[in-house]
Amino acid sequence: MTTKPRLLILDEDRIILQSLGQFLRREGYEVRTADAPEEAMAVLEAGQVELLLADINMPGVTPADFLRDCRRRFPHVVIVVITGYGSIEGAVFATRAGAFDYLTKPIVDEEIRVVVEKAARQQALLFENQLLRQQIDTRFGLGNVVGHDPKMAKIFDLVGAVADGRTTVLMTGESGTGKSLLARAIHHRSPRRDKPFIEVSCGALPETLLESELFGHVKGAFTGAVGDKPGRFLSADGGTIFLDEINSATPLMQVKLLRVLQERTFEPVGSSEPKTVDVRVLLATNVDLAQLVAEQKFRQDLYYRVNVVNVKLPPLRERPGDVALLATHFLRRLAKEAGREVVGFNDAALAALHRYPWPGNVRELENAVERAVVLSRRPQIDVDDLPETLQEMAAGGSPAARAASADAAADLVFGDPTSGGHGGSHGGGSDTFLLHPPMPLERALEMPERRIIEAALKRNNWNRQQTATELDINRTTLYKKMRKYGMLGVGEVA
Numbered sequence: 001m002t003t004k005p006r007l008l009i010l011d012e013d014r015i016i017l018q019s020l021g022q023f024l025r026r027e028g029y030e031v032r033t034a035d036a037p038e039e040a041m042a043v044l045e046a047g048q049v050e051l052l053l054a055d056i057n058m059p060g061v062t063p064a065d066f067l068r069d070c071r072r073r074f075p076h077v078v079i080v081v082i083t084g085y086g087s088i089e090g091a092v093f094a095t096r097a098g099a100f101d102y103l104t105k106p107i108v109d110e111e112i113r114v115v116v117e118k119a120a121r122q123q124a125l126l127f128e129n130q131l132l133r134q135q136i137d138t139r140f141g142l143g144n145v146v147g148h149d150p151k152m153a154k155i156f157d158l159v160g161a162v163a164d165g166r167t168t169v170l171m172t173g174e175s176g177t178g179k180s181l182l183a184r185a186i187h188h189r190s191p192r193r194d195k196p197f198i199e200v201s202c203g204a205l206p207e208t209l210l211e212s213e214l215f216g217h218v219k220g221a222f223t224g225a226v227g228d229k230p231g232r233f234l235s236a237d238g239g240t241i242f243l244d245e246i247n248s249a250t251p252l253m254q255v256k257l258l259r260v261l262q263e264r265t266f267e268p269v270g271s272s273e274p275k276t277v278d279v280r281v282l283l284a285t286n287v288d289l290a291q292l293v294a295e296q297k298f299r300q301d302l303y304y305r306v307n308v309v310n311v312k313l314p315p316l317r318e319r320p321g322d323v324a325l326l327a328t329h330f331l332r333r334l335a336k337e338a339g340r341e342v343v344g345f346n347d348a349a350l351a352a353l354h355r356y357p358w359p360g361n362v363r364e365l366e367n368a369v370e371r372a373v374v375l376s377r378r379p380q381i382d383v384d385d386l387p388e389t390l391q392e393m394a395a396g397g398s399p400a401a402r403a404a405s406a407d408a409a410a411d412l413v414f415g416d417p418t419s420g421g422h423g424g425s426h427g428g429g430s431d432t433f434l435l436h437p438p439m440p441l442e443r444a445l446e447m448p449e450r451r452i453i454e455a456a457l458k459r460n461n462w463n464r465q466q467t468a469t470e471l472d473i474n475r476t477t478l479y480k481k482m483r484k485y486g487m488l489g490v491g492e493v494a
Contacts, residue, residue, distance in 0.1 A: 005029070005049070006030045006032070007032070007049060007050075008033070008034065008044070008053070009053045010034050010040040010052065010056075012058050012059075020112070032048065037061055037066065040052070040054065044077060049077065051080070052070065052078070057084070067079065077123075078100045080101045080116070081099045081101070082105065084105040100118075100119050100122055101118065151319060152314075152319065158309070159186055159311070163186050164189075164190060167308055168261060168306055168308045169183075169308070169310075169311060170283050170309065170310050170311070171283070171284040172284070172310060172313070173286065175360070176361035176362055178362045179244070179286075183199070187239070190280070195239030195240070196235060196237075196239035197236075198235055198239065199244065200214065200244065202245045202246055202248050202249055203248040204245075210249075210250075211252075211256065211269055212269050213231065214232050214233055215231045215267070215268050215269060216228070216229045216231025216233075216234055216269070217270050218269070220270065221270025221271070222270065225269075231268060233260060233277050236279045239279065241282070242282045243281065243282070243284070244284045247285045247286075247298065258302045260277075264276055264277055281306075289306075320354060320465075320466055320469055321466070323353050326362060327350075327353055327365060328345075330366045331345070331369055334373045335373050338374065340376070342378075345381045349380075349382055349385070351472050352383050353365075354469045354472075355393050355472070356390050369381075371386070371387060372385040454485075456470050464478055
């Protein structure tokens, strides 16, 4: 905090209230006073103070209950107890009950000045800690795992159900789908949130180092081991350890992991002394572990041990309705971090984001938005700010792809001239297309439009939102055309 905290003085002696209040105001503090506990509680409930100086030896007040109630309801408020009966026992009681410090009457100016300054620094630390916690929750909490697709809704429900326990959770899915972020969200929603969260990428470490990294080693265990090393499991004691790319663990490492998962016990490298830890284990893989078990590349007993709760994260292409939601979420955060005034995407950029298949999933989308935020010189991101792959997609792909697409569209409307079908030319050149029977142009164009819409609906399992996105039209337009062509109620999903 950059300003001094606001003070509340509670004392039934009005002379104390007046003299102490005047002194602290001269010291630069904003001071409020109360001569009854009820009045003080009303001020605290209004959130108008950060520091409380209170004489709690008052009629009708149980000091222990008052202090505990204040600490429970107003944890951001620092409390200094003032009393006319000073003793060591009283000081111990006050601090145990939640008071920051303890003063006895008569109050000396220099003494109250020092105590209040110390209390102000303590309150600043509380404020900073609260701010950091809010930032952590924003960055890693479940609110940062964005999605309104039904698949994601089921994942949110599952995470909410398992977060409070210590059950082992296995997260599966393609690279970039957000497994690491979900692991952090589980940790920060659990009772272990104040303890360490340790992340280890098993695939990034060679076999010779992975064992030492996870379980530690003792001095002299191998060449270069000049001292004891605790290891990641010991560092995560009381908290959570997240083992990413667990599929890359060697057979020997799988045996040790099985033991630590079952017994929470292991030996550091070079030691025969077992270590016991209280740690929750979360794991992730982008490979089908069941297939590895069938190929005898992954222990079956370890697979059954880690596959207690399986959270499967869908690829982004299977949740197209979340693309715009995720892109906007990333835009707000990245624009704020970069200090840029970028407020959204224009229609062309959004259309390009929807058409792209996102093989790199959510991670690729975040990188694309970050690039656009850095390069954009406009309030809204345009197609030109997006990566080249998305720009090509917006333009219809490469020139060859666009030509092929145009030919396919022509064949769909007019038929393949080389096929001899009804849509081809009759005896003449390919430019002598005729309508049989002759009809107005508007009616003639209805047939290919209907076929295009019907084909798109079938590809998307009659999901209107996904179909509208593919055809680059809004959902209302699609609904009107479906009604026009009698497609409503024919197997579609709303």
